[in-house]
Amino acid sequence: MTYTxxxxxxxxxxxxxxxxxxxxxxxxxxxxxxxxxNAFITVDPDRALAEADAADMARAAGSAGALTGIPLAHKDxxxxxxxxxxxxxxxxxxxxxxxxxxxxxxCRRAGLVLVGKTNMDEFAMxxxxxxxxxxxxxxxxxxRAIPGGSSxxxxxxxxxxxxxxxxxTDTGGSIRQPASHCGITGIKPTYGKVSRxxxxxxxxxxxxxxxxxxxxEDCALMLNVMAGFDGRDSTCLDHGDEDYxxxxxxxxxxxxxxxxxxxxTAGLDAEVAAILQAAIAQFRTLGAELVEVSLPKTELSxxxxxxxxxxxxxxxxxxxxGVRYGHRAADYKDLxxxxxxxxxxxxxxxxxxxxxxxxxxxxxxxxxxxYLQAQKIRRLIAQDFEAAFTQCDFILGPVxxxxxxxxxxxxxxxxxxxxxxxxxxAVNLAGLPAMSLPAGFTQQGRPVGMQLIGRYFAEAQLLxxxxxxxxxTDWHTRAPVLTPLN
Amino acid sequence: xxxxxxxxSRIAGLARLRMNEAEIIAAQxxxxxxxxxxxxxxxVDTQGVLPMAHPQEASxxxxxxxxxxxxxRAAYQAVAPAVEKGLYLVPKVIE
Numbered sequence: 365m366t367y368t369x370x371x372x373x374x375x376x377x378x379x380x381x382x383x384x385x386x387x388x389x390x391x392x393x394x395x396x397x398x399x400x401x402n403a404f405i406t407v408d409p410d411r412a413l414a415e416a417d418a419a420d421m422a423r424a425a426g427s428a429g430a431l432t433g434i435p436l437a438h439k440d441x442x443x444x445x446x447x448x449x450x451x452x453x454x455x456x457x458x459x460x461x462x463x464x465x466x467x468x469x470x471c472r473r474a475g476l477v478l479v480g481k482t483n484m485d486e487f488a489m490x491x492x493x494x495x496x497x498x499x500x501x502x503x504x505x506x507x508r509a510i511p512g513g514s515s516x517x518x519x520x521x522x523x524x525x526x527x528x529x530x531x532x533t534d535t536g537g538s539i540r541q542p543a544s545h546c547g548i549t550g551i552k553p554t555y556g557k558v559s560r561x562x563x564x565x566x567x568x569x570x571x572x573x574x575x576x577x578x579x580x581e582d583c584a585l586m587l588n589v590m591a592g593f594d595g596r597d598s599t600c601l602d603h604g605d606e607d608y609x610x611x612x613x614x615x616x617x618x619x620x621x622x623x624x625x626x627x628x629t630a631g632l633d634a635e636v637a638a639i640l641q642a643a644i645a646q647f648r649t650l651g652a653e654l655v656e657v658s659l660p661k662t663e664l665s666x667x668x669x670x671x672x673x674x675x676x677x678x679x680x681x682x683x684x685x686g687v688r689y690g691h692r693a694a695d696y697k698d699l700x701x702x703x704x705x706x707x708x709x710x711x712x713x714x715x716x717x718x719x720x721x722x723x724x725x726x727x728x729x730x731x732x733x734x735y736l737q738a739q740k741i742r743r744l745i746a747q748d749f750e751a752a753f754t755q756c757d758f759i760l761g762p763v764x765x766x767x768x769x770x771x772x773x774x775x776x777x778x779x780x781x782x783x784x785x786x787x788x789x790a791v792n793l794a795g796l797p798a799m800s801l802p803a804g805f806t807q808q809g810r811p812v813g814m815q816l817i818g819r820y821f822a823e824a825q826l827l828x829x830x831x832x833x834x835x836x837t838d839w840h841t842r843a844p845v846l847t848p849l850n
Numbered sequence: 851x852x853x854x855x856x857x858x859s860r861i862a863g864l865a866r867l868r869m870n871e872a873e874i875i876a877a878q879x880x881x882x883x884x885x886x887x888x889x890x891x892x893x894v895d896t897q898g899v900l901p902m903a904h905p906q907e908a909s910x911x912x913x914x915x916x917x918x919x920x921x922x923r924a925a926y927q928a929v930a931p932a933v934e935k936g937l938y939l940v941p942k943v944i945e
Contacts, residue, residue: 458929459929460928460929462928463922463925554905555905556904556905556908569904595911595913598911599908601908663890664890664891666887667887667891668891670887671888671891678865682866685866687930687938690931691931692931692932696941697941698942699941699943700866702941703866704867704868707866708867708868708869716869717877717884719865719867720861720877721884721885723861723865724857724861724881727864733892734888737891737894737896738891739901739902741891743899743901743902744896746905778884779883783887794905795904795905
């Protein structure tokens, strides 16, 4: 079951296997292992098999595309017509999508077979997946460890080979950090490349969808399906269609990789640092040139992010009022009481915290000191990257300061949890594309990813560099050994 | 800066979140921790720096003034907590 998207695509194209056979095999694996991992909130075998049969018919009729018939899971943040879409929250525990998100319809159009929806931190707020109303996800490499968040269910599902590919979203690192912690590959595209239509909003100026899979090549194939202009998202960019596989075979000779000195300091775990040094050496043997660069405002990305994201979240989440959809409290005395009780019952602790922070920073008299100041710092952070990119083609660094920590280790200390986002937040604030790919394992056997950050619209180049690395390393081919619960 | 329990209670009211006294006290400590982290931002000189809302400075697009949506009221109301005759039901607001 360690087949990549590319291998499955080739096997389907040469009629060695049918979509029904592939889909059945993955559904059996989900049934056996999901009780251990809790990676899925919803699995719909009947629908998946019906879609698989439709894919097989399309292939017989000669109308199949490269990914027709391949099973996929969507993060439960993507609204899916006729399927429960909870966003990891109790407040949406009865919300069956009345329409398809753009990403969902793109995947459907490509003939991918939807097997279910993956677990996530509630409203994508979290770095450990422990904020889900549907229980924490376990890391397939070590069941005591977090899978990362917020796309932890998608990362665990791909790592455990429950699906060959899944979608994720990344507002402050939510694709890259779980990809790193679960030993898979994931990319957050340039802000505006993937439509946010039907993607439940957390922080709209930062949210961006992207693929999570075993390899960079698979991510490129998936991004070809997911990305593209959609007029229903007012911030989606009309940048033309492109083939994200175009640079996969471009050699790295003479390419300049920047190493930000602020990313390699005492805050970085020594074992993670050593793994990154080995990856850097590998890039050198591939012909790349390493240069030191500086991103002096890195530390400010934490306060700027934890103002902008909660501010936008408090506004976005005001829609959950118990009137048009979602949970409504059973008892209330008037309209305001109904709002207050429905929201108090429906939202979890971290979501409430961020709503409170956001409400405060946007309240009368505080806007300039917080939100506006954070948006100015956001520009300074973007300018840091602009300056760095005059010296290099892309940037390499850690994804997280440590490998996956243990479940329960940071749940009582939000500030400690926020600080672990130090290497991923700046990318979202600047709106740049960035990815995580497997770089090694700790002594304890937990995966460690490395981050590649590119210029705006450099997804194909990043995926190419990652693919070149994956041609000479085998970290991405390793899979955890899992035994079903009895 | 330090938030009092009165501040937290006021913010919870603005956010339409019902919170009891114990929750307000717990939130006070956590919020003050978070704002301790955020304060680092205040020391930065941002005079003359333009705030950044969209990385590509994209502005909102205009579209032709034409009807593009179909009537999907029934589908959208199927997920509502309480509807009657095509209307969303809420507690009485005006006596």
